[in-house]
Amino acid sequence: MRRKHRLRTIDQDFEIQQDRLKAEGCVIVRAEKVSGASREGRTELATIIEFLREGDELIVTRLDRLGRDTRDVLNIVHECEQRGAFLTILDPHVSTRGEMGQVILTVLGMVAQMERRFIKERQREGIEKAKASGVYKGGKTRLDHILIRKLHGEGVGASAIAKAANCSRMQVYRILGTSPCVEARKF
Incomplete structure (x- = not known):
């Protein structure tokens, strides 16, 4: 069985993740510098999914390396299933090989999506606080x-x-x- 993996970004403890994946027996390790917030521009992920074959296993170190939106994660799981492949997340250890794995993965996807919303809310609050204190200047106007x-x-x-x-x-x-x-x- 061939094992494949895709990481979200190179500069986020890539070496630690790479060592962990190799310890799991991964043969192909792929990385990309794109946010997991959406599938747009994630060519490495698209390539890995395209090359998945029957019995392959897509392994990610954490769910947030795969996606932060429940729908996106479920779509990736579905695409893997369509190709006869499995998805395994190492932390926490969840696999789509069994029925409960998919249920747990769905719940984890929902939690990841909530966490992303909380992060955005904290960011908004920080910006409002900075604006109130006169520190925040905002982005530059791009067009006149x-x-x-x-x-x-x-x-x-x-x-x-x-x-x-x-x-x-x-x-x-x-x-x-x-x-x-x-x-x-x-x-």
């Missing part, structure tokens, strides 16, 4: 909305505005609250 509206008011077309504001035409349309079709009729 005033320039875009000014040029639009002067009758400049979307392509020229996009070039002047160093952005895409779609960003111009979004800021102006218009669609490309409506905009085309105006000019």
Whole structure:
């Protein structure tokens, strides 16, 4: 049986995780520098799942290395099952080989999702506190909305505005609250 694994990020105690996986008998160890919060951009995970075959086992050190959203974790479990493969989480030790493993995995996924919500809430509270004390300045404005509206008011077309504001035409349309079709009729 071949064993495969995917880690969420290289700089998060990668060596410790790698040693643990090799001790478990993993032959292929994959890593990526993308948040487990969503599947977007997680090419290593997609590659591993694509290459899973009947009897393979996808092993992750912790559930949060696989995903933080219950639906996403369950989708990954389903994809593994469709390929005849199993998913094993080392901490806490849970496998999809048995009926109870899936139930426990579902509950753990829900707990991980709640934890992510708690983290976001604490972050929001921290930002509010920093704003109240005048420490938080916020992110930099990426697009000059005033320039875009000014040029639009002067009758400049979307392509020229996009070039002047160093952005895409779609960003111009979004800021102006218009669609490309409506905009085309105006000019």
